[in-house]
Amino acid sequence: MMRSLLLYSLLLFSLCISGCVAVNRSNPAxxxxxxxxxxxxxxxxxxxxxxxxxxxxxxxxxxxxxxxxxxxxxxxxxxxxxxxxxxxxxxxxxxxxxxxxxxxxxxxxxxxxxxxxxxxxxxxxxxxxxxxxxxxxxxxxxxxLQKKAAPLIEFIGNSITCGAAADASEVACGTGVYHDQHNAYYAYGPRVARALGIQFIMSSVSGIGIYRNWNSDGPTMPQVYESTSFQPDDKGRWDFTKYAPQVVSIALGTNDFSNGDGVKKRLPFDSAAFVRNYIQFVQLVQSKYPAAQIALLSSPMIKGSARQTLHNCLAAVKQQVDAANPQAKKLAVHLFKPMNARGCTGHPSVEDHAILAEELLPFFKILIK
Incomplete structure (x- = not known):
């Protein structure tokens, strides 16, 4: 009888040890x-x-x-x-x-x-x-990961802002399709945001302009900005209450100054149309984000007399928008240094975007509080 009880006790002890070992070795679900x-x-x-x-x-x-x-x-x-x-x-x-x-x-x-x-x-x-x-x-x-209560920048722009044609490390320039060289992560906007430790959103479309596009009259950014997908035939309207950017950066104008493909007829640049449409677009953005600081960026791609014309246009936009809405934050303006871009089809490369971000960092540091 005593021998049976001893064997039974040893069996129970063995089962307990086995169970404990099984629990300790189990992996998280x-x-x-x-x-x-x-x-x-x-x-x-x-x-x-x-x-x-x-x-x-x-x-x-x-x-x-x-x-x-x-x-x-x-x-x-x-x-x-x-x-x-x-x-x-x-x-x-x-x-x-x-x-x-x-x-x-x-x-x-x-x-x-x-x-x-x-x-x-x-x-x-x-x-x-x-x-x-x-x-x-x-x-x-x-x-x-939860959204943080950190400042946020919205970057509005064209292919440069997209990071288009910037990364030929996997697909060589001139091969594949257009977006094979896209790298939005390494574009200047996300780089600036990461350096400042803040969040960002991007509203950018290749080839787009303020009053005309790279090789067409439209649809331009003012015409598609409210569309969720930036497509003119998209009936979905973007909900601008989802985000409240502290700063909205607008970098448009490169395509307005473009000569297009050289085949399709292209009229000379129209300063009056550019300024008029830019003012209306800034006012549209102000209506979406009344508390935001809006910043206008020039283009690192435009050189010579066209560069000065763009600078004059941006100064006119600032003067007229500030005068029309004195209660709003005054527009900030940054004029890029000229750049000889090294990416595909004359676009900034990944390395060029690092240079642009470094140039912009002091400017945005002042605007972000």
Missing amino acids: TETIAASALQPYGRTLLNSAGQLELISSAAHFGFSFEGTECRIDARLPSSQGHNYLQFEMDGSYGHRIKVFGGKDTTIILRAAKTGKHTVWIYKATEAHTGPIAIAKITATNIQP
């Missing part, structure tokens, strides 16, 4: 967060499938996870073509990620070591390349 739980910056929308569509240049969101790996399910609403995401992990830039149309793409990001990690996902391309939809993210102890 892998979790999934839906796209609707993410807190993005930039122009985005939740589509009918509950996916988060990243629309504008550098539209981005963040999350944290534990371990060494996370999975992101992405797709293109279009069944054709391709697009690009890019990411930052633990404060270090990763690389661009190609997303193909017509199929779901599972993106696996791996950390060099275990522990807690912070990831930011960015759309590398502009709105006119089409949206990239995020369905869900899977990882251990995953949490969406």
Whole structure:
């Protein structure tokens, strides 16, 4: 009898030890967060499938996870073509990620070591390349990063602001399609924001101008700014109450001064039309963000007499807008140093954007409080 009790006690003790060991060796549960739980910056929308569509240049969101790996399910609403995401992990830039149309793409990001990690996902391309939809993210102890009560800058502009034609590290200039060399993460605006430790949104379209575009009369930025996708036929209106930028930077004019493709008839630059349309656009932006400081940037690409003409136009815009609305913050103006751009098709390269950001940093430091 005593022998049976002893064996029974040893068995119970053994089961307890086995159970304890099993609990101690168990891994944290892998979790999934839906796209609707993410807190993005930039122009985005939740589509009918509950996916988060990243629309504008550098539209981005963040999350944290534990371990060494996370999975992101992405797709293109279009069944054709391709697009690009890019990411930052633990404060270090990763690389661009190609997303193909017509199929779901599972993106696996791996950390060099275990522990807690912070990831930011960015759309590398502009709105006119089409949206990239995020369905869900899977990882251990995953949490969406919350929006901080930090200052925010909105950068309005053209292909330069987009970071278009800046990065030929993967696809050489003159090959592929236009957005194969886009790199919004390394454009001057996001660089300035990261240097200041603040957030940003981008409202930029390649080839666009104030009263005319690179090779057409429109639609110009004043005509598409209120459209969610910056497309004239998009019936969706952007909700400007989503963000309250402390500063709105407007860098337009390069395309208004362009001679186009040299084939299509192009009239001489019209200073009066430029100033008139610019004033109306600034007033539109003021109506959306009454408390914002608006900054006008010239163009590093325009040289010679055209450069002086642009500077004179911006001075006229400032004078007339400030006089028309004395209660609003006075417009700030920055005149770029001329640049010989080294990117594709005469655009600033990734390295050139670093130079532009360095030049702009003191200017925006004064404007951000």
